[in-house]
Structure formats: structure tokens, C-alpha cells
Amino acid sequence: MVAITFIAHDGRTRLVQADIGLSVMKAARNADVPNIDAECGGACSCATCQVYVDPAWLEIVGLPSAAEDAMLDQAPQRRPNSRLSCQIQVTAALDGLTLSVPESQY
Amino acid sequence: MTISTIPPEPGESPGRFGVVIVGGGHAGAQAAGALIQQGYTGRVALVGDEADPPYERPPLSKDYLAGAKDFAQILLRPAAFWADKGITLLTGQRVVSVDSGAHALRLQGGGVIGYDTLIWAAGGRARRLSCSGHDFAGVHCIRTRADVDALAAELPGVERVAVVGGGYIGLEAAAVLTKLGKSVVLLETQDRVLARVAGAPLSRFYEAEHRAHGVDIRLNTTVSAIEGRDDRATGVRLADGTLLPADMVIVGIGIIPETDILQSAGATCSNGVNVDEFCRTNLPDIYAVGDCAAHVNAFADGARIRLESVQNAVDQAGVAVKSILGHPVAYHAVPWFWSNQYDLRLQTIGLSGGHDAAVLRGDPQTRSFSLVYLRQGRVIALDCVNNARDFVQGKALVAGGLAINPVALADNGVALKVLAQPIVA
Numbered sequence: 001m002v003a004i005t006f007i008a009h010d011g012r013t014r015l016v017q018a019d020i021g022l023s024v025m026k027a028a029r030n031a032d033v034p035n036i037d038a039e040c041g042g043a044c045s046c047a048t049c050q051v052y053v054d055p056a057w058l059e060i061v062g063l064p065s066a067a068e069d070a071m072l073d074q075a076p077q078r079r080p081n082s083r084l085s086c087q088i089q090v091t092a093a094l095d096g097l098t099l100s101v102p103e104s105q106y
Numbered sequence: 107m108t109i110s111t112i113p114p115e116p117g118e119s120p121g122r123f124g125v126v127i128v129g130g131g132h133a134g135a136q137a138a139g140a141l142i143q144q145g146y147t148g149r150v151a152l153v154g155d156e157a158d159p160p161y162e163r164p165p166l167s168k169d170y171l172a173g174a175k176d177f178a179q180i181l182l183r184p185a186a187f188w189a190d191k192g193i194t195l196l197t198g199q200r201v202v203s204v205d206s207g208a209h210a211l212r213l214q215g216g217g218v219i220g221y222d223t224l225i226w227a228a229g230g231r232a233r234r235l236s237c238s239g240h241d242f243a244g245v246h247c248i249r250t251r252a253d254v255d256a257l258a259a260e261l262p263g264v265e266r267v268a269v270v271g272g273g274y275i276g277l278e279a280a281a282v283l284t285k286l287g288k289s290v291v292l293l294e295t296q297d298r299v300l301a302r303v304a305g306a307p308l309s310r311f312y313e314a315e316h317r318a319h320g321v322d323i324r325l326n327t328t329v330s331a332i333e334g335r336d337d338r339a340t341g342v343r344l345a346d347g348t349l350l351p352a353d354m355v356i357v358g359i360g361i362i363p364e365t366d367i368l369q370s371a372g373a374t375c376s377n378g379v380n381v382d383e384f385c386r387t388n389l390p391d392i393y394a395v396g397d398c399a400a401h402v403n404a405f406a407d408g409a410r411i412r413l414e415s416v417q418n419a420v421d422q423a424g425v426a427v428k429s430i431l432g433h434p435v436a437y438h439a440v441p442w443f444w445s446n447q448y449d450l451r452l453q454t455i456g457l458s459g460g461h462d463a464a465v466l467r468g469d470p471q472t473r474s475f476s477l478v479y480l481r482q483g484r485v486i487a488l489d490c491v492n493n494a495r496d497f498v499q500g501k502a503l504v505a506g507g508l509a510i511n512p513v514a515l516a517d518n519g520v521a522l523k524v525l526a527q528p529i530v531a
Contacts, residue, residue, distance in 0.1 A: 022179070030184045039420050041132075041162045041182070044494070045444045045453055067451065070494035074501065 002095045006033045006051075009103035018090045024099070025049040025086035035101045042086035044068055047075040049085045054098040061088060061097070077102050122220030123194070124148020125430065126211065128201050129227030129364075133396030133419035135160035135182045137225050140427040142191045151194040151219060156250055159185050159195060164416060166254050167278040167358075168446050172285065173258070177251065201228075204371040206389040223430050226368055226379060226387070226394040227423065230361030230414070235270065239332025244339035245355045248275050260354060265289055268342045268352035270329055272299030274445045276358035277312060280321050281447040283356075291322040291350055293329060293342065304454075305464040308477050308489050312447070319448060363398040363412060376400045378412040383436035385426040393429070395422035405441055405486070405504065406457050413457075415443045440505050442497075449473075453497035456487030456504035467496060468518040475518075476500070483509045499523040 001017040006028060008014070018027030028036040028049075037048035044067055053061050058081055064072060068087045072078050085099070125141060127134045130152055138152045154160070160182040169175040188195040200214040210220045232247035234240055246257040267283050269276045272294030280290045292299075298309035299316075313323050328345040332355055341351040363378045374380045374388045378400030385393045385401070396419040402410050421439040428435050443454040450473065458464075461479035468475030476496040479487040484507045488500040499522035503510060510525050 026179070030187075032187065032190075040416060040444070041164065043164070043444050043446075045442065045497075047498075067492075067494040070498050073495075074498045 002090050002092060002097075004028075004090070004094065005096075005098045006036075007098065007100045008034060009101065018094075020090050020092060022090050023086045024051070024088040024090055024094075024097075025084070027090055028085060033101065035103070036085060038086055040086075044071055044084060044087055047071045047084060050075045050078070050082055050102055051085045051088075052079055052100040052102070053081045053083055054100075055081060057094075057097050060093055075102075122149075123151040123222070125223045125225060126151045126153060126219055126221035127225040127227055128153050128211070129229055129396065129398075130154025130156060130160045130195075130197065131163060131227065131229050131396065131419065132160070132182070132416050133229070133423045134225070134227035136420045136423035137227060137395065137427055138188070138193050139183070139191070140424055141430070142193065144427060144431055146427075146431060148222065149194065150192070151196060151221075152188065153196045153199050153201060153213075153219070155198065155200040156252065157198050158251055159183070159188065159197065161251060162416075163249075164444075166251065167248050167275050168282065170251075171248070171254055171258065171279065172282045201367060204367055204392070206371050206392060209391065222391060224392045225423075225426050225430075226364075226392060226398065227396045227419075228364035228367075229397040230363040232357070233360045233362050235329065235332070235357055235359070237329060237331045239334050239339065240357075242332050242334040242337050242339040242355075244334070244353065245332055245357065247357050248279060249361065257354070257356070261286070261288075264353040266352045267291070267354045267356060268293060268350055269356045269358060270342070271358035271360075272296070272323070272325075273302065273358055273360065274300070276356070277316065277447055278445060279356050279358060280316060281319070284316075284319050284321055285448070289322075290320070291324065291342075291352070292316065293327045293344070293350075294323070294325050295328050297325050299323065299325075303458070304489055305458060305461065305477050305479060307464065307466055307470070308452075308491075311470045311475075311491070312450075315448060315450060361397065361414065363400075365398060368392070368394070376410060380410070383425075383438075384429040384434050385422050385437060386429065393426040395419065395426050401437060403441070403457070404438055407460055407481070407486075411457075413441055415441065417442045440501055442501075449492075451492055451494075453490045453494060454487065455490070455497055455501050456485070458487035458489065461486055463512060465512045465515045467516060468493065478503075478515050480510075480512065480515075485510055485515075496522055499526065502526040 006014045016031040039048045040046040162180045165180045204211045232249040266289045269292040330345045331343040333341040365375045369375045379394035381399045397414045425437045445452040458479040463480040465478045474492040476490040485503040490497040
């Protein structure tokens with residue numbers, strides 16, 4: 001299990017114990033973290049699972065692929081540290097990761 | 107038919123609910139979750155005829171078939187979610203009749219469930235072949251987890267697979283099975299694969315890709331019988347008499363929407379359960395959403411259609427829920443869809459049916475390109491292969507029904523978002 005903290009737009013935090021091998025999106029959905037809608041189920045096709053990566057973790061989490069980058073372009077409130085959580089795999093290296101969730105994914 | 111006059115045995119029936127959702131697929135699961143999320147306080151029941159809690163269907167013909175994802179990974183929600191949210195999940199339960207006057211439905215086995223509002227999200231069942239041998243062992247379809255588990259259990263002993271149908275399911279299955287080392291022949295009655303859903307250049311591209319991976323694609327080919335021994339398939343007999351030996355036959359020829367029960371209850375049906383822009387059927391307090399809902403779609407030139415997609419399932423579920431909660435919003439969502447085959451990622455926006463022109467953006471040889479469909483000069487759809495940027499940026503063109511010069515569209519060097527800008531004089 002890997003500990004990931006999700007910070008909602010109103011500042012409330014949720015600590016989620018995520019299974020290694022799942023996507024961060026799936027771990028968030030399993031824990032019922034609000035506003036991770038993931039309408040396409042993790043196919044990198046809807047941009048409704050956007051998260052903002054804590055700047056301290058950017059290097060470890062890594063950059064989006066070209067396809068993810070294109071999808072992020074249609075996400076509302078994209079920021080330089082935006083990722084699609086369905087495209088981040090939970091690994092041991094992410095233990096302690098902090099992510100922020102946008103107010104709405106629509 | 108009056109269900110309410112036949113009282114259920116004590117303890118046999120789950121009782122009465124504010125909202126009963128029939129169908130545990132994407133649409134049903136989304137509706138249940140959205141009701142709770144949006145503050146609905148009545149009792150909610152989700153009734154499905156499959157044994158499992160709601161799961162994602164698209165991976166059945168992709169990662170789940172390939173063994174790259176296990177079942178836990180494709181569950182839409184963890185198994186405990188439903189009870190945690192106070193949703194009564196009734197799995198393995200088949201609805202056999204609906205009494206719209208009594209606001210009740212009957213389950214196989216006799217249980218009766220009352221409802222204030224019913225959401226019919228029952229989807230469809232895989233269409234079967236009707237020729238002789240269609241029910242032999244070794245003949246499979248891909249619609250449910252059980253279908254794929256049965257198919258996968260036989261795979262170790264299978265060398266040759268015949269796939270009947272060159273639509274998305276057939277092509278995705280062919281891609282997976284070829285990569286698993288099986289010898290695959292794919293049979294399509296039309297003169298190209300994806301004939302119902304895409305333009306010819308896309309069909310030709312996918313045919314070439316599959317052939318390059320070793321799939322034997324036969325077009326203009328009709329199956330006349332499944333040949334077998336001891337009621338187990340051994341091959342496929344074609345209309346021209348050819349016999350293609352096969353240890354397994356996979357039939358991917360579409361679905362039959364689950365309309366019979368609602369139709370018997372008095373629902374107006376066409377190629378599905380007819381619904382209005384709020385997903386209401388003509389029956390009181392009964393909605394229909396997802397694969398089985400025949401709705402007027404603005405992106406199909408106003409035709410009444412069914413859409414078999416996650417997008418439609420999710421968005422119509424949302425429309426039904428908003429209407430139930432007293433904040434009706436008409437269904438008006440740009441259709442989108444995806445298909446993964448080999449390392450090719452197809453993303454579709456809009457509906458290409460009825461196009462009168464198709465413009466190629468980029469070179470298919472590079473395996474990254476788009477096909478833009480127009481009707482009377484207006485963009486109605488894009489098929490984007492390994493080209494998420496066009497998929498994303500093309501949405502505005504389809505949503506607005508923009509008229510764009512085909513010559514400009516064909517210039518892959520100009521981003522679609524630039525073309526979507528209004529021209530300022």
C-alpha cells in the first residue's frame with residue numbers, strides 16, 4: 001500500500017491507501033474521492049480525472065505523454081502541474097504523494 | 107397483467123424503492139452513483155442479471171481478454187461501494203415483467219419490487235448467428251464477463267479462431283488473439299470492415315494493419331453454417347462452400363436491445379425503447395438510458411438512434427437523474443468513442459453516418475492521422491488514429507457543426523483549433 005493525499009478544492013484532505021499497480025485514478029475512485037469523475041474509465045479519452053501534482057513530486061511523477069498532453073488541453077483549469085490521474089501508475093516511489101483535485105471536472 | 111394483485115411470499119421480495127435501476131452496466135451504475143452524489147435521499151436499488159457488481163465493459167474485448175487486467179481492475183466501483191452508499195445491489199436477478207400502473211416489476215423467481223421511478227438501463231444481449239451449428243460449444247460472443255471467462259478458459263487448447271463480424275468487437279478480439287499467437291481469420295459480409303461506423307479510408311487502414319499482423323481478413327464473405335463434431339465447433343462453412351477449420355468461433359455481430367419487457371408493459375419501442383430529450387419513455391415514471399434507449403440525437407442529423415457507447419451511457423444516466431431530481435436538462439452531448447487495436451488508439455468524436463465527404467489529415471503510413479467527415483460542408487465527425495490532439499480540438503468543430511474549407515482541413519500542419527476560430531473580417 002502506498003499513501004496518497006488528495007486535497008479537495010475547499011482544502012479538505014483525504015489520505016488514500018492505494019494498491020501498487022492500480023492507476024491513481026482507480027485508487028481515488030475506489031476511495032470515493034470527489035471530483036475524480038473518470039468518465040471514460042481510464043482510457044485517456046475524457047480529461048475528467050485531472051489532478052494537480054504537488055510541485056515537490058513533479059519529477060518523480062513525470063510528464064504526460066503526447067496523447068495525455070492533448071487531452072489535458074481540453075481539461076478546465078489546466079495548470080503546468082496538471083496530470084490525468086488515470087495515466088499515473090501507483091508505484092512504491094509515490095508513497096507520500098500529494099495531489100490536488102480541481103473544483104469541477106466539467 | 108397486474109402484478110400488484112399477486113402478493114409476494116413474505117421475505118421473498120426486496121420491497122419498495124424510490125428509484126429502481128434495471129441494468130448493472132455503465133449506465134445503471136452511473137445513474138445509481140449520480141443519484142446518491144446529487145443528494146437523492148430515497149431508497150435506490152440496482153438490479154442486474156449478471157453475477158458481478160458493475161464493471162467496465164470496454165476492456166472485455168481488450169485488456170481483460172488479453173489478460174493484461176484482472177477482474178478487480180475493471181470493477182467500476184469496489185464491491186463494498188454500493189452498500190456503503192446505501193444502494194441495494196441485486197445481482198443475478200432477471201426482471202421478467204414491469205407493471206407501469208402498479209409501479210412494480212417482477213423478478214424471475216417471483217420477487218416483486220415496487221418503485222416510484224424506474225430507470226431502464228438494461229442494455230442489450232449479443233446477437234447470435236442463426237445458421238446451423240450456431241449453438242455449438244466453442245462458439246462465443248463478447249458481451250459479459252462470463253462470456254469472456256468462458257472463451258478464455260478454452261483458449262489454451264485453441265490454435266485457429268474464426269471471428270465473425272468486422273466491427274469494433276471483432277477487430278479488437280482479432281488483435282488480442284493474434285497477439286496471443288492464435289491463427290485468426292476474420293469474416294465480414296460487407297466489402298470493408300467498420301462499414302457501418304467509419305469511412306472507407308479508415309476501413310482500408312485497419313484492414314491493412316490487421317493483415318500485417320497476420321489476420322486473414324475475408325470481405326464480402328457470408329457464413330452459411332458452423333461445422334462441428336459432437337456439438338463442438340470445428341470450422342466455419344462459407345456461403346461459397348469453403349470450409350475454414352477453426353477450434354473457436356467468436357461472433358461479433360452487434361447486440362439486440364432489451365426492449366421486450368418494457369414493450370410488453372406498453373412502452374413505445376422502435377430499434378430500442380423510445381425516449382424524449384430527458385430520457386423519459388411514454389410510460390409514467392419510467393426512463394430508459396444507455397445502449398437500449400432510442401433517442402433523437404442532434405449529432406445524427408436529428409434521427410432517432412441508439413448509441414452503444416460509454417459516453418452515451420454515462421451522459422444519459424446523468425440526464426435521467428437530473429430530471430428525477432427536478433432539474434431537467436435535455437440530452438445534448440457530442441458522441442465520442444474509442445477503440446484500441448495493437449498499438450493503435452482510435453478516438454472518434456461525432457457520428458460519421460450520413461457524411462457526404464471525408465477529408466484525410468496526415469498520412470496513414472505514419473500511423474498517426476485523422477479522417478474528418480463533413481455533411482453539406484459542415485464537420486460532423488472525426489476518426490483520429492494515434493492523434494489525440496485532433497480528437498480534442500475537433501470536438502469544437504463537431505459541437506458547433508462548423509463549415510470548414512476541406513482544403514484547409516486537409517492541411518495537417520494547421521491545428522484544428524485554429525480552424526475553429528471565427529474568421530474576423
